Amino acid sequence: MPQDTTPASLTATAAARKIRDGELTSVELVQSCLDRIEEIEDTIGAWTHLDKEYALAQATAAHEWRRSGESLGPLHGVPVGIKDIFDTRDMPTENGTVLHAGRQPENDCTVVALLRQAGAVIIGKTVTTELAVMHPGKTTNPHDPSRTPGGSSSGSAAAVASYMVPLATGSQTNGSMIRPASFCGIYGYKPTHGLISRHGVLLQSRFLDQIGVFSRSLEDAALIAQVLIAHDPNDPDTRPHAPPQLVKTITEDPPVPPRLAFVATPAWDEHADADSKEAFPELLEHLGENVESIDLPPPFERVYDWLKTIMRADQADNYRREYEHGKDKLSPIMVDMIEQGQKVLAMDYNQTAATRVGLNRLLSEIFDEYDAIITPASTGQAPVGLDTTGNPIFATPWTFCGVPAITLPLLQGFDGMPIGVQLVGPRGDDARLLRTARWLVEAAKE
Amino acid sequence: MPQDTTPASLTATAAARKIRDGELTSVELVQSCLDRIEEIEDTIGAWTHLDKEYALAQATAAHEWRRSGESLGPLHGVPVGIKDIFDTRDMPTENGTVLHAGRQPENDCTVVALLRQAGAVIIGKTVTTELAVMHPGKTTNPHDPSRTPGGSSSGSAAAVASYMVPLATGSQTNGSMIRPASFCGIYGYKPTHGLISRHGVLLQSRFLDQIGVFSRSLEDAALIAQVLIAHDPNDPDTRPHAPPQLVKTITEDPPVPPRLAFVATPAWDEHADADSKEAFPELLEHLGENVESIDLPPPFERVYDWLKTIMRADQADNYRREYEHGKDKLSPIMVDMIEQGQKVLAMDYNQTAATRVGLNRLLSEIFDEYDAIITPASTGQAPVGLDTTGNPIFATPWTFCGVPAITLPLLQGFDGMPIGVQLVGPRGDDARLLRTARWLVEAAKE
Numbered sequence: 001m002p003q004d005t006t007p008a009s010l011t012a013t014a015a016a017r018k019i020r021d022g023e024l025t026s027v028e029l030v031q032s033c034l035d036r037i038e039e040i041e042d043t044i045g046a047w048t049h050l051d052k053e054y055a056l057a058q059a060t061a062a063h064e065w066r067r068s069g070e071s072l073g074p075l076h077g078v079p080v081g082i083k084d085i086f087d088t089r090d091m092p093t094e095n096g097t098v099l100h101a102g103r104q105p106e107n108d109c110t111v112v113a114l115l116r117q118a119g120a121v122i123i124g125k126t127v128t129t130e131l132a133v134m135h136p137g138k139t140t141n142p143h144d145p146s147r148t149p150g151g152s153s154s155g156s157a158a159a160v161a162s163y164m165v166p167l168a169t170g171s172q173t174n175g176s177m178i179r180p181a182s183f184c185g186i187y188g189y190k191p192t193h194g195l196i197s198r199h200g201v202l203l204q205s206r207f208l209d210q211i212g213v214f215s216r217s218l219e220d221a222a223l224i225a226q227v228l229i230a231h232d233p234n235d236p237d238t239r240p241h242a243p244p245q246l247v248k249t250i251t252e253d254p255p256v257p258p259r260l261a262f263v264a265t266p267a268w269d270e271h272a273d274a275d276s277k278e279a280f281p282e283l284l285e286h287l288g289e290n291v292e293s294i295d296l297p298p299p300f301e302r303v304y305d306w307l308k309t310i311m312r313a314d315q316a317d318n319y320r321r322e323y324e325h326g327k328d329k330l331s332p333i334m335v336d337m338i339e340q341g342q343k344v345l346a347m348d349y350n351q352t353a354a355t356r357v358g359l360n361r362l363l364s365e366i367f368d369e370y371d372a373i374i375t376p377a378s379t380g381q382a383p384v385g386l387d388t389t390g391n392p393i394f395a396t397p398w399t400f401c402g403v404p405a406i407t408l409p410l411l412q413g414f415d416g417m418p419i420g421v422q423l424v425g426p427r428g429d430d431a432r433l434l435r436t437a438r439w440l441v442e443a444a445k446e
Numbered sequence: 447m448p449q450d451t452t453p454a455s456l457t458a459t460a461a462a463r464k465i466r467d468g469e470l471t472s473v474e475l476v477q478s479c480l481d482r483i484e485e486i487e488d489t490i491g492a493w494t495h496l497d498k499e500y501a502l503a504q505a506t507a508a509h510e511w512r513r514s515g516e517s518l519g520p521l522h523g524v525p526v527g528i529k530d531i532f533d534t535r536d537m538p539t540e541n542g543t544v545l546h547a548g549r550q551p552e553n554d555c556t557v558v559a560l561l562r563q564a565g566a567v568i569i570g571k572t573v574t575t576e577l578a579v580m581h582p583g584k585t586t587n588p589h590d591p592s593r594t595p596g597g598s599s600s601g602s603a604a605a606v607a608s609y610m611v612p613l614a615t616g617s618q619t620n621g622s623m624i625r626p627a628s629f630c631g632i633y634g635y636k637p638t639h640g641l642i643s644r645h646g647v648l649l650q651s652r653f654l655d656q657i658g659v660f661s662r663s664l665e666d667a668a669l670i671a672q673v674l675i676a677h678d679p680n681d682p683d684t685r686p687h688a689p690p691q692l693v694k695t696i697t698e699d700p701p702v703p704p705r706l707a708f709v710a711t712p713a714w715d716e717h718a719d720a721d722s723k724e725a726f727p728e729l730l731e732h733l734g735e736n737v738e739s740i741d742l743p744p745p746f747e748r749v750y751d752w753l754k755t756i757m758r759a760d761q762a763d764n765y766r767r768e769y770e771h772g773k774d775k776l777s778p779i780m781v782d783m784i785e786q787g788q789k790v791l792a793m794d795y796n797q798t799a800a801t802r803v804g805l806n807r808l809l810s811e812i813f814d815e816y817d818a819i820i821t822p823a824s825t826g827q828a829p830v831g832l833d834t835t836g837n838p839i840f841a842t843p844w845t846f847c848g849v850p851a852i853t854l855p856l857l858q859g860f861d862g863m864p865i866g867v868q869l870v871g872p873r874g875d876d877a878r879l880l881r882t883a884r885w886l887v888e889a890a891k892e
Contacts, residue, residue, distance in 0.1 A: 206800075236803060239685065313792035320793065342793060346759035347766065349792035354652075357682060 007032035012078050012166040012220040019066070019077040026066075026077025030059035030121055033079050037164045043145050045138035046159035048084045049091050050124035055079065058121040065119075074227055074247075076119030081159045081168035084125040085132050085202035088112050095202045096128040096137055096152075099326040109200025110232045111169055111211060118227040123165055126155030129389060131319060132171060132204055135331035136389050142184060143417055147382040150180030151389030153214070157184040160214040167224050168214045173204045174307060174399055175378075175392025177212035178422055181407035183382035183390065185418025188214050189221040191430050193402025194239060196225070197232030205314035206237065207353055208307070208399060218441060221406065222246035222434050229430075241428075249431035250438055258371035258436045260291040263424075265375060266301045267393045273380025275413035280376065283411060283421065287443060291374060297362045299355070300397055307400045309344055309352045316341030359401050360427060367426040372436045377420035381413035394422065404430045406437050410444045453478035458524050458612040458666040465512070465523040472512075472523025476505035476567055479525050483610045489591050491584035492605035494530045495537050496570035501525065504567040511565075520673055520693075522565030527605045527614035530571040531578050531648035534558050541648050542574040542583055542598075545772040555646025556678045557615055557657060564673040569611055572601030575835060577765060578617060578650055581777035582835050588630060589863055593828040596626030597835030599660070603630040606660040613670050614660045619650045620753060620845055621824075621838025623658035624868055627853035629828035629836065631864025634660050635667040637876050639848030640685060642671075643678030651760035652683065653799060654753070654845060664887060667852065668692040668880050675876075687874075695877035696884055704817035704882045706737040709870075711821055712747045713839045719826025721859035726822065729857060729867065733889060737820060743808045745801070746843055753846045755790055755798045762787030805847050806873060813872040818882045823866035827859035840868065850876045852883050856890045 007015065007029040018024035034052050041047060062077040087093045087105035094100045112122060127137035129152035139154040141147040142162035149158040153170030157180035160168050170177045172190050181188025190212035198209050211228065215221045226247045231240040262284055264272070272280075284291050316323070316338045322330060323338045330338075366373065376394045383390055398405045404427070407420035423440060425433030453461065453475040464470035480498050487493060508523040533539045533551035540546045558568060573583035575598035585600040587593040588608035595604040599616030603626035606614050616623045618636050627634025636658035644655050657674065661667045672693045677686040708730055710718070718726075730737050762769070762784045768776060769784045776784075812819065822840045829836055844851045850873070853866035869886060871879030 206796075240687075314796065317793035317796045320797075342791065344792040345788065346790040346792045346795035347763035347788060349795065350652075350760065350763045351766075 006036070008036045008163050010166065011217040012075065012215060013217065013223055015166060016075060016078050016223070020072055026059040026062040026121060027056060029077060030055050030079050030123065033123065033165050040162055040164070044140055044142055044158050044162050046081070046126055046155040046162070046164060048094060048125050048127050048137070048155065051091070054090070055121060055123045062119060062121060073117060073119030074223060075115065077121060078119070078167065079121040079123035079165050080115055080224070081123055081126045081156050081165045082112060083153050083156045083168070083170050084128045085171060086111055086169055087200040088122060088125065091122070091125055093125065096130045096132065097322065097330070099322050099329050105200070107200060110197035110234065111201065111228055114228055114230060126159055126168055128152050129154060130331055130334055131322070132173060132176060132202055133315070133337065134333050134389065136386060140386065141382050144382070147384050147417070148183065148386055148389050150183035150378070150382060152176040153180050154389060156214050157181055157186060157188065160184070160216060161186045166216065167220060170212050170214055171201060172210050172212055172395065172399055173208045173311060175395030178395040178405055178407050178420070179378045179390055179392055181214060181409070182377035182418070182420025185409040186214055186216055187218055187221045187409065188212060188407040189225055190405050191225055191229060192404045192427050194237040195229045195430065197230065197235040197238050199232055199234035203318050205311055205318070207310050207314065210399065210402065218434065218438055219250060222250045244431040246431050246434055250434045252435055254371070254435055254439050257290055258439055259369070260287065260372055260374045260440070261366055261370040262291050262293045263296055263373050263375045264293070265296065265394060265397060268376070271379050271391060271393050272376060273413070275419060276376055276380040279411040279413070279419055283444065290443070294366065296397065299359060299362065303359065303397045303400050304393065306352045306355055307396050309349060312337050312341030313344035313349050314341070316344070356401060360403070363401060363403060364426060372433055373424040374440070375422045375424060377407040377422035380419055381415055381417035398422070398424045403427050404433050406433065408437055408441055410441065452482070454482045454609050456612065457663040458521065458661065459663065459669055461612060462521060462524050462669070466518055472505040472508040472567060473502060475523060476501050476525050476569065479569065479611050486608055486610070490586055490588055490604050490608050490610070492527070492572055492601040492608070492610060494540060494571050494573050494583070494601065497537070500536070501567060501569045508565060508567060519563060519565030520669060521561065523567060524565070524613065525567040525569035525611050526561055526670070527569055527572045527602050527611045528558060529599050529602045529614070529616050530574045531617060532557055532615055533646040534568060534571065537568070537571055539571065542576045542578065543768065543776070545768050545775050551646070553646060556643035556680065557647065557674055560674055560676060572605055572614055574598050575600060576777055576780055577768070578619060578622060578648055579761070579783065580779050580835065582832060586832060587828045590828070593830050593863070594629065594832055594835050596629035596824070596828060598622040599626050600835060602660050603627055603632060603634065606630070606662060607632045612662060613666060616658050616660055617647060618656050618658055618841065618845055619654045619757060621841030624841040624851055624853050624866070625824045625836055625838055627660060627855070628823035628864070628866025631855040631866070632660055632662055633664055633667045633855065634658060634853040634866070635671055636851050637671055637675060638850045638873050640683040641675045641876065643676065643681040643684050645678055645680035649764050651757055651764070653756050653760065656845065656848065664880065664884055665696060668696045690877040692877050692880055696880045698881055700881055700885050703736055704885055705815070706733065706818055706820045706886070707812055707816040708737050708739045709742055709819050709821045710739070711742060711840060711843060713750070714822070717825050717837060717839050718822060719859070721865060722822055722826040725857040725859070725865055729890060736889065740812065742843065745805060745808065749805065749843045749846050750839065752798045752801055753842050755795060758783055758787030759790035759795050760787070762790070802847060806849070809847060809849060810872060818879055819870040820886070821868050821870060823853040823868035826865055827861060827863035844870050849873050850879050852879065854883055854887055856887065
């Protein structure tokens, strides 16, 4: 992925600063991103809706606003790609299924409303897998078009990785943020469950759905997440807490070098690729005494089945209308999942859901000793082929527990493809997780 | 119910003040309560565990503590009855089933711990129906031993109503606080779902279970509830908010006379007794322009089925062990409920659970116009017979929505039996609800 000196290659943090300082206009930045899109979109296929005129009109409005001397939001003039399951009042939101073709929401989801409030240009809608599950869209991996970009946030990850846009939103119900970030070689940050409102975003599973962000720098992830973390009475899982101070904390050095726990997870032996099995031990060796390998307590062996129970039942519930009225237009894999979910009993569902508290208690004991868990973000390199988006298994335990997680693009596979490292922190302690992540990125480079 | 001048006839507020001022000792108060219990327990049957020596030992300790000059909690030296589904480290907790006979918890539930911290004497454990559901215990109605006291918090309501103890704890999964308070002619206050921790209390339904308190005065309800309302990380539905200022607000006059909405509910025609159908219109007439009759929006017609779906499924989940290992020792009605619950599908459960947000939104529109809803607390007078605890139907909509509700002993039936009035407020606005309740109690007397 060649970097150049065009504005499209800037990080969001740098671009926002230049716009603020008058060294760059939002119009120049958005035009540069549109040029980049024009150049490679035919190969990448990241977008499902992109109106260049409208994007430039927003940029022009941002420019006018700045010239008026009004105060500027932290993302003023910066373009953001929006996964096509986030409702936008001015663009269709089709949720990756022909059943919702042409669907035009009346209102912005909370995330998009907050982005606009922060001054962002909503540049367009990015490709999602069908209903944010498994069946892939058209997107290819920016590092190798014969490979999957991962999913379900396929277009957002690919657009950021290919310098089409510095920031994009995604969502994760199992591994839909962490895995595509790993496959595409970028940062993918999924804050603690309940920090970012899901109001106006396609509901797959209240228990599991979590919003996240893609970026090409850690500072950028903090910058956009800080804008999005806000209590929203319309999402009953968000809480009126003081938000974590991500942008501030990420600039601070840890008071002492962090202690990391390497967790291979019960999926390692069977599912980690040869690339991962070579790259991770090297990284651990490099980090030396700052990291210790530990095992997850035995209950975590069952978390893969537990997530499936919850996810299938919630799909059957929330995609009931699509199944009843358009089963023939759903992919066979989606139909199969829904039909599995229809059979889940409430008593089993609730017993499964109740395990989360206990699992988090077990994780707390780990986090009493370690600042963060370091663990694979994916099976390894993005697999060749575009008929699947890869296996989300390395994200499963952390998604189920609702803990914050971030993919850091630190490793490379045999074929030169990126492999992400996942860093996981305790629930609600997102600021420290990002601070530890910054330390790790620097330590890995040393 | 004859009132006399013994300490047992004092309200908790008065008793606590006298103890503080040195006009009464906790030992005298507890002895007076024990005398009263001795006198009438054979008829009432309110207690499942009562160790008089141990109660007096606690009272003696409270007296010693006061003599030492240490600071006193708001319930210092005041005896409280505890429904036998609240874990106590020093008394058995048998949950109203022979399956748990002799069960001795290792720890206090959060509620009991908070009561001890406030200086209360944990006098004994009160009778609950089987697993806090329908099958009655031994308790009779203090106003007429041929009638039910209501349930499931049967012993707590009867003990307070018969002046055995000024305060008792209860719980409500459908109508288990509001109805027995109505049948026994006392105050029964169930705060907003999530204000009082259920940690260490028999879990029947996380969605529905709510803790409450019984008392013979409104001030007493505020006094004990204030002690119990606290964030508890062990109950994930409690939240770290500032607690409502019940004790303070209840002494204040409303800035303007409250506006009340009388809601007969969809159950009125079929289920309200002739007594209620005569008494409520009289009360409304008496209140005049301060009250208007309104209907609940149509979705509330379905709330009775919705509560059943949630409650049955949760019973099947939470009483799974009792069913699997002791089905033959459960009542037929309990077995039937569990077996209904075993068939509930997760997708139906979750769709049902999700209706609560919409229902609360509809209630909010009512509470935009009215300070509180006034509505029946029960079908009417306590029915004759001890084989059921009566119909919880008039509590169902409010329990399902998790809004705060309080029974006020304002009416009388043809047979001279008490009939409660239920006052319901918006979620979280418990302080205003109690202030409005005080206004209503005074207005009803004028």
